[in-house]
Amino acid sequence: MNIQSLDVFIVDLPTIRPHQLAMHTIVMQTIVLVRVAGGDGLEGWGEVATIGGASYSEETPEAIKVNIEKYIKPLVIGEDAIHFDAISTKVNRQVVRNTFAKAAVETAIIDLAAKAKGVPAYELFGGQIHASLPVAWTLASGDTKRDIEEARECLKAKRHNIFKLKIGIGDPKRNVSHVLAIKEAVGDAASVRVDVNQAWDETTALYCIEALEDGGIDLIEQPLPAWNKEAMARLTSKFKVPIMADESLCSVKDSYQVAKIRAGNVFSVKPAQVGGLTATKKVAAIAEAAGISLYGGTMIESSLGTAISAQLYSTIPEMTYGTELFGPLLFTDTITLNSIVYEDFQMIVPRGPGFGMEMDKEKVFHYTREL
Ligand SMILES: [Mg+2]
Structure with missing residues (x-):
């Protein structure tokens, strides 16, 4: 299934209580979602979570979004999702480190590939x-x-x-x-x-x-x-x-x-x-x-x-x-x-097609913010 589009969402989710780490206390957790779409209305969704802006890693949610859109997305569009490892190899040749950005994109592609085959991603x-x-x-x-x-x-x-x-x-x-x-x-x-x-x-x-x-x-x-x-x-x-x-x-x-x-x-x-x-x-x-x-x-x-x-x-x-x-x-x-x-x-462990989760897009858009 060829990847036709790729979108990135920065999502802030509120926590039930402050979650204290050495580098940051989380009261609003920021995750980055990637959506890739193939034909027939099939979508694959990937995610990485970040902790405390730049306090845990140099890969802030904002940097992840910009680097995916500008540098990774062009390498991915048009590729067949089932070749996710070959796509990662191509990305790795042109994009150094950026492990969070790469993980967000790779997981979305794997979700799409598994859904296209009608199997859980662990297959x-x-x-x-x-x-x-x-x-x-x-x-x-x-x-x-x-x-x-x-x-x-x-x-x-x-x-x-x-x-x-x-x-x-x-x-x-x-x-x-x-x-x-x-x-x-x-x-x-x-x-x-x-x-x-x-x-x-x-x-x-x-x-x-x-x-x-x-x-x-x-x-x-x-x-x-x-x-x-x-x-x-x-x-x-x-x-x-x-x-x-x-x-x-x-x-x-x-x-x-x-x-x-x-x-x-x-x-x-x-x-x-x-x-x-x-x-x-x-x-x-x-x-x-x-x-x-x-x-x-x-x-x-x-x-x-x-x-x-x-x-x-x-x-x-x-x-x-x-x-x-x-x-x-x-x-x-x-x-x-x-x-x-x-x-x-x-x-x-969820067992449905892809990663086994059905996205609530209204909620995704509700919690999505701009850079
Ligand atoms: Mg630890």
Whole structure:
């Protein structure tokens, strides 16, 4: 099915509560949607989510839109969607980096290609291995008592038994006490993990990780800045608790470098960060070959973006640490007519044609803004 048109939408979605990260507090999440149209009224929709304008990545939503329209769109129009990997190769020859922009376009093309064949997109990646995926929840109120209550409610409702705490902001020692109090309250009923979002230096990491490891915390995500891979490697070899690389993995090549010096023994994979779904599968292969475990990360996508990641993650043999695909639960509204189903501590991987989501175009246009 030849691609006849391509449109880009910047969409702001309100969140149910402030979501605090080291670099930004999200109250309005900005996603970028790409729509490609073929013949017969068929449309493919792709998505990437961004965090805090330019605070997480140099690829702001505005830059993504402009770069797609000016530099990627002309390379894509007229191509057959089923050749999505060949199209990506063509794009990669003329557009460097811009992984978020490339992922948004690639996922729209894959959605169109799968819909044209009448199959779920995971069929184009070798088929589904997992019908559902475990999903972590982020406790981010900052108040220990409230976070414990929220964790207990999640456990009671059988929605989440993996909790992640964002501790890159504020006093490290106080943050560690906060995390340990939550772990003590939930005990063995849940896995408690932390994400530092690059906020510590090596010295801070040494004493904080020691305390977290002693307190039974299961995973330490990106404690050091993305560039400091050597120090990440030192932490990985020093501690028993796994160290996860997230912001350090910005391409397939980065993943190889991180694996080679073992600057982490778990990878958080994210399609937007590495340039799309095909690239994510390559990162997963590098991890498999290096004996590195996987976690299905998120940039906090809408139901569409969540379905996109879930469909790809469902084709990866081992996601040892589960996923973080809770995005839709953080928003007050949705841009799809059908919803992601969460039950029994898992999310059900959508099974319809394409990524299995039907767009609510009225909502898309309602939340769309100009540059
Ligand atoms: Mg992270």
